Amino acid sequence: MIYEGWNSGYDRFFNTNAWCTINVIDDLLMNSLFILIPISLAMGIVVLAVVLWAARRDQFDDPEGAKYRMLDDE
Numbered sequence: 001m002i003y004e005g006w007n008s009g010y011d012r013f014f015n016t017n018a019w020c021t022i023n024v025i026d027d028l029l030m031n032s033l034f035i036l037i038p039i040s041l042a043m044g045i046v047v048l049a050v051v052l053w054a055a056r057r058d059q060f061d062d063p064e065g066a067k068y069r070m071l072d073d074e
Helices: 008-013 016-056 065-069
Strands: none
């Protein structure tokens, strides 16, 4: 193995091609965020609408619970 000097590791770490690859990955991540954030907001709005619909339709009432609570010892 030939000694390439103290700068050889530095050159491999700060390779310009590696920085280009990182920039491409950053661009892909940013583009995916522009898609994923609106999708997650839409899903949250849908879940909120379903919960509000269920609350207005009395889906969370417990008509059977009163007769069983009467039998519990406190």
